[in-house]
Amino acid sequence: xxxxFGLTATDYARHRAGFPDSFxxxxxxxxxxxxxxxxxxxxxxxxxxARGFAQRGCRAIGVEPAAPMRAEAERLCAEAxxxxxxxxxxxEETGLPSNSADLVxxxxxxxxxxxEAAAAETARLLAKAGRLLVAHFDWIPIPGNxxxxxxxxxxxxxPDWKLRGGSGIYPLWLVELARxxxxxxxxxxFDLSVPYTPEGWRGRARASAGISASLPPDRVEAFxxxxxxxxxxxxxxxxxxxxxxxxxxxxxxxxxxxxxxD
Numbered sequence: 001x002x003x004x005f006g007l008t009a010t011d012y013a014r015h016r017a018g019f020p021d022s023f024x025x026x027x028x029x030x031x032x033x034x035x036x037x038x039x040x041x042x043x044x045x046x047x048x049x050a051r052g053f054a055q056r057g058c059r060a061i062g063v064e065p066a067a068p069m070r071a072e073a074e075r076l077c078a079e080a081x082x083x084x085x086x087x088x089x090x091x092e093e094t095g096l097p098s099n100s101a102d103l104v105x106x107x108x109x110x111x112x113x114x115x116e117a118a119a120a121e122t123a124r125l126l127a128k129a130g131r132l133l134v135a136h137f138d139w140i141p142i143p144g145n146x147x148x149x150x151x152x153x154x155x156x157x158x159p160d161w162k163l164r165g166g167s168g169i170y171p172l173w174l175v176e177l178a179r180x181x182x183x184x185x186x187x188x189x190f191d192l193s194v195p196y197t198p199e200g201w202r203g204r205a206r207a208s209a210g211i212s213a214s215l216p217p218d219r220v221e222a223f224x225x226x227x228x229x230x231x232x233x234x235x236x237x238x239x240x241x242x243x244x245x246x247x248x249x250x251x252x253x254x255x256x257x258x259x260x261x262d
Contacts, residue, residue, distance in 0.1 A: 043109030047073030161210030181254030
């Protein structure tokens with residue numbers, strides 16, 4: 001399945017809920033970041049993480065190869081009064097100087113990378129005592145809930161989409177990072193509900209990899225009609241509560257890299 005999130009940049013910016021304030025609060029309380037630190041946001045998309053760290057006093061750089069996504073990120077930062085530099089580059093080869101980041105983050109995107117190459121680039125970017133943060137803010141399917149209904153529709157309209165039934169927890173990332181020499185691995189997660197209007201949830205679903213990022217417009221429209229009908233029938237009302245899970249994985253880079261960093 002060929003994915004191009006640039007095709008869904010408008011819906012992505014408008015309808016995909018960014019990481020909640022409680023996510024940043026937990027990170028700050030745990031000492032993961034502090035104002036003035038340098039943060040590099042890989043696969044920045046519409047800049048939800050870069051913007052969040054910038055609003056909390058960090059110096060943030062967003063790395064995003066899709067021009068439509070960068071444009072939306074810059075627009076949202078301007079509206080929010082946030083100062084973020086966005087670069088046209090890939091996570092595996094950012095072009096940024098070595099030892100230039102206190103924190104490298106990847107939100108909703110680590111699975112799309114060549115992860116071994118991205119982990120090596122992250123180790124190069126991190127200053128001594130720096131950390132990698134891999135984070136997700138996923139919808140969670142529970143039998144009969146709106147996510148379950150939506151995922152079944154996505155699968156029916158795009159059989160190549162193979163992401164139905166996720167738990168929002170990613171043990172493989174721990175196995176891989178440990179194999180590549182990352183240390184002091186730490187994970188945590190928490191659940192919350194996010195309210196959406198029916199129209200907002202339709203936009204959120206369209207912004208998924210399995211719909212606007214991979215299907216032609218006529219098939220996107222067909223999916224949207226079916227989802228609108230399903231919501232009206234099964235979840236009537238002015239809003240629908242959507243189960244989400246926040247997942248965070250923190251790790252320090254390989255010891256030999258950390259010891260030689262400036």
